[in-house]
Amino acid sequence: MSGFPRGRTAIVGAAVLGIDSRPGFSAMELLAKASLAAIADAGLTPADIDGVFSTLSEDPFSAMSVPEYLGIRPKMVETTRTGGSAFQIQAMWAALALDAGLCDAVLICYGSNQRSGAGGLVRSGGTPFPYEAPYKPRNPTTAYALAAQRHMHQYGTTREQLAEVAVAARKWANLNPDAFMKGDLSIDDVLGARMVSDPLTVRDCCLVTDGAAAVVMTRADRARDLPQKPAYLLGAANATWHRNISALADLTVTAATEAAPRAYAQAGVAPADIDVVELYDAFTINTILFLEDLGFCPKGEGGRFVADGAIAPGGRLPVNTNGGGLSCAHPGMYGLFTMVEAVTQLRGLAGERQVSGAKLALSHGNGGVLSSQAVTIFGTDEVL
Template sequence: MTGGEAWLRGSTAVVGVAESDLGRVGPGLTALDLIAQATAGALDDAGLEKADIDGLFCHSAFFQNPPLAVAQYLGIRPRYSDSSALGGSSFVAYLRHATAAINAGMCEVALIAYGSTQLSSSGGLVRSGAAMLKSYELPFGPRLPVTAYALAAARHMHQFGTTREQLAEIAVAARKWAQLNPRAYERQDLTVADVLASRMVSTPLTIRDCCLVTDGGGAVIVTSAERARSLRKAPVFILGAAEAQWHNDIFQMPELTTTAAVESGARAFEIAGLRPADVDVAQLYDAFTVNTLLFLEDLGFCGKGEGGSFVERGALAPGGRLAVNTSGGGLSYCHPGMFGVFLIIEAVRQLRGECGDRQVGDCHVGLVHGSGGMLSSQVTAVLGDGSTL
C-alpha cells in the first residue's frame, strides 16, 4: 500500500448523510442553520444522538473560525476538530482525516459539515481583487474562478481537438440525472444546442458549462467499521483515499490539461485494491464541464486527450457507459459555493440503493473526487458496500 496506508482500507465507514434545505432558502436562514438541519438529518439517518459526536470536520469561506462557530451553534464539545482549507475538496479530504483520527483514538464519531447561503446572500461569482492575495494574474482582469477553468478548456481543445459540443454533452448528461432527482435545482430539458447557444461567460465556457449558484448544506457522519455495523443503515466503507496538490494560482499550474488527480486517484485506487474498471458510480466535482473531462482522464477512466470522445453520445447520462454525477452534480443539482460534501452524500445513497428513479443497478463501488481552488487541490476517495471487504 502507498505510504503505509493499509490501515485506511475498510477501517471506517460512513453511517449517516443528509442535506439541508437547498436551492434558494430565502432570508432568515444562515449557513449555520443549514448545517444544523443537515446534521440533524444525518444523525437520524445513522441512528445516533448529537452527544455521540466527538470529532468535527468543517470549512467555510463564509464565516470565521468554522469549527468554533459550528460547535457552538450545534451545542457540541468535540475533542478533535479539523478545518483544513482545501476549497471544495476539503470535505472529501475529511474522509481521510477522520479515518486517521478515529484510528488514532482521537475521536469515535466524526461529523463532516458544510453550509452556505451563497445565493440568498449574494448570488455572485468570486472575483479576483484587492481582498485576495496579490497575484500576477490581477493586471489581466480575470473573472475568477471561471477564467481559470476556461484556460484549461481552451488548452484541451487546442491540444487534443476537444470540441464545445463534447463539453456540452457533460452538462446535458448532468441535467438528465437531475431530472430524476426531485431535489435538483435545475430540471428543465437541456440540449447540446442549448448549451452552445447560452450566454458566453469566459471563452469557451458558456453559462451552462458553469455550476449553479445555490444555497445549501450537507452533513456526513463517519465512525469505526466496528461501531458502524451496529447502527441503523448498512455502512458504506472507506476503502481508499488520497490527496495531491501542485499549485494554487492557475498561472502556476504545471500543465493545464493534467491535474494532480493523476496522483490522488492512483494512490486511492492502490489503497483500495481496485481499478477504475471496478467503479460502478463516479461523483466528480463538476464546477465546470471541463472538470469532469479532465478528471475522467486523470483518474484513469480514459486516456489523456480521449475525454471528449469518451463523453459523446450520452455516455455519462442514465443508461450510458459510466454513471457520473447521478444527483445532477454541481451543474444541475446544487452548488452552494463548495460541493465536496454533496459528492459523498450521493455516493453513499447510491451504494445503499436509496436513489429511486436514478438508482444505478448492481452498485457496490463508488468513487468520489473533489477539487479545490483553480484545479488545485485534488482529493480522491473510493467507497464500497459490505461486499467489497
C-alpha cells in the same frame, strides 16, 4: 504497502438540504439542519459526536463556532481550507483519527446561503497574484476557460463534447427530486447560451445555489450495529500542485493524476471496478479532465469518452448521478455533495437515478482553480 485503514471506518449518516435556496436561513442554520439530519440518519444524537470537521466559507473560526452552535464539545476539530476538496481530505483524516481511537464519531459538515444571502453574487477569494491580477480575470470562470481552450487546442476537444457533459448532468438531475435545475437541455441549448468566458457558456458553468451537506463517520465494528447500510471508506488520497492557474505547469493535467493512484492502491481496486463516479463538475471541462486524470480514459480522450450520452442515464459509466454542480447544486463548495451521493447510491436509496448493483463509488473533490485534488473510494460490505 499503504498504512490506510481500508474498510475500518464507514459513513453511517448522510444528509443534504436547502438546495432550493429559499431566503431566510444563514449558512450556519443550513449547516446545523443538515448536521442534525445526518446524525439522526445514523441513529445517533449530538451527544454521541466527539469529532466535528466543519467548513463555513465566511467563518475562519468554524472549528469553534460550529460545535458551539450544535451544542457539542468535541475531542477533535478540523477545518481544512482547500475549497471544494476539503471534505474528502477531512474524510481521510477522520478515518485515521477513528482508527487510532482518538474519537468515536465524526461529523463532517458544510453549509452556504451563497445564492439567497448574496443575491447570486459570486466572488473568488484568496491572496491576489501579481501575474494574474493586472489582467482582471473573472475567476474562477476565466481559469477554467483557459484549461478548456488548451484542451481543445491540444487534443481536438470540441464545444459539442463539453456540452455533452452539461446535457448528461441535466438528464440525471431530472431523475433527482432534490435537484435545483430541471427540464430539457440540448447540446444546441448549451452552445447557444450566453457566453461567460470563451469557450464556456452559462450552461457550461455550475449553478449558484444555497445548500448544506453532512456525513457521520465511525468505526466499522460500530457501524454494523447502526440502522443504515454502511459505506466503508476503502481509500483516500489528495494532492495539491498550485493555488493560481498560472502556476499550473500543464493546463490539461491536474493533481488528481497523483492522488487517484494512491487511493486506488489503498482500496485495492482499479478504475474499471468503479460502479458510480461522483466528480466535482464546477465546469464542463472539469468532468472531461477528471475522467482522464482518474484513469477512466487516456489523456486527451475525455471529450470523445463523454460523447453520445456515455455518462448520462443508460450510458456506459454513471457520472454525477445527482445532476452534479451543473444541475443539482453548487453552494460555493460542492465536494461534500459528491460524498453524500456516493453513499446514497451504495445504500441503494437513489430512487429513479439508482445505479443497479452499485458496490464501489468514487467521490472526488476539487479545490481552487484545479488546485487541490482529493479522491475517496467507498464500498459496500460485499467488497471488503
